[in-house]
Amino acid sequence: EVQLVESGGGLVQPGGSLRLSCATSGFTFTTSWMSWVRQAPGKGLEWVANIDQDGSGKNYVDSVKGRFTISRDNAETSLYLQMNSLRVEDTAVYYCVRDRLPSVYRGLDVWGQGTTVIVSS
Amino acid sequence: DIVMTQSPLFLPVTPGEPASISCRSSQSLLHSNGYNYVDWYLQKPGQSPQLLIYLGSRRASGVPDRVSGSGSGTDFTLKINRVEAEDVGVYFCMQGLQSPRTFGEGTKVDI
Numbered sequence: 737e738v739q740l741v742e743s744g745g746g747l748v749q750p751g752g753s754l755r756l757s758c759a760t761s762g763f764t765f766t767t768s769w770m771s772w773v774r775q776a777p778g779k780g781l782e783w784v785a786n787i788d789q790d791g792s793g794k795n796y797v798d799s800v801k802g803r804f805t806i807s808r809d810n811a812e813t814s815l816y817l818q819m820n821s822l823r824v825e826d827t828a829v830y831y832c833v834r835d836r837l838p839s840v841y842r843g844l845d846v847w848g849q850g851t852t853v854i855v856s857s
Numbered sequence: 858d859i860v861m862t863q864s865p866l867f868l869p870v871t872p873g874e875p876a877s878i879s880c881r882s883s884q885s886l887l888h889s890n891g892y893n894y895v896d897w898y899l900q901k902p903g904q905s906p907q908l909l910i911y912l913g914s915r916r917a918s919g920v921p922d923r924v925s926g927s928g929s930g931t932d933f934t935l936k937i938n939r940v941e942a943e944d945v946g947v948y949f950c951m952q953g954l955q956s957p958r959t960f961g962e963g964t965k966v967d968i
Contacts, residue, residue, distance in 0.1 A: 771958075780961075781951070781963070782960065783957055796956075843953065844898070849905055
């Protein structure tokens with residue numbers, strides 16, 4: 737069974753930092769791109785960042801560029817999101833999501849249960 | 858960035874009746890490979906989103922054939938042939954053609 741399990745969310749003050757983790761299992765992690773998608777309370781979905789299969793290619797939404805860093809550890813089959821200089825508007829549920837294969841687009845086909853980040857003083 | 862616009866934003870439905878959601882993109886999502894890079898997702902109440910349709914019309918694993926996607930270029934449609942109670946939730950379209958990926962606002966479907 738394919739599983740994505742996020743952790744690391746919590747309450748942090750504006751300007752603070754958090755590191756989200758996503759432990760994966762049940763699929764070949766080393767060939768999959770991975771994404772983070774977030775959802776603010778009562779709002780829609782916002783794609784945050786993705787990373788290619790070996791970590792050499794990364795993309796970010798403009799609102800997090802320079803503050804967030806996506807990374808992966810293929811040996812540990814884990815995905816990470818380092819979030820610095822957090823703002824109130826970063827408050828959201830953050831989902832770890834399986835993304836495409838290098839030569840095959842399949843949508844965002846597997847989602848974790850999400851981890852909640854609250855930025856507040 | 859590509860803007861995705863959904864309509865309607867709220868859709869009351871009747872079990873057994875058809876339902877349809879529209880999604881329009883600010884740029885063509887047709888790739889040179891002939892595929893339209895648009896997906897549809899459903900977020901049921903209290904759950905994580907789930908993939909329904911990718912590349913415009915391909916059903917994800919486990920999605921019933923009464924759910925279908927169509928369209929090309931900038932105009933796309935998600936259709937449910939016969940609505941069931943399990944179909945309630947918020948439906949999102951998303952473009953996967955270029956970064957940043959962008960979602961529509963969401964369409965809330967309720968009985």
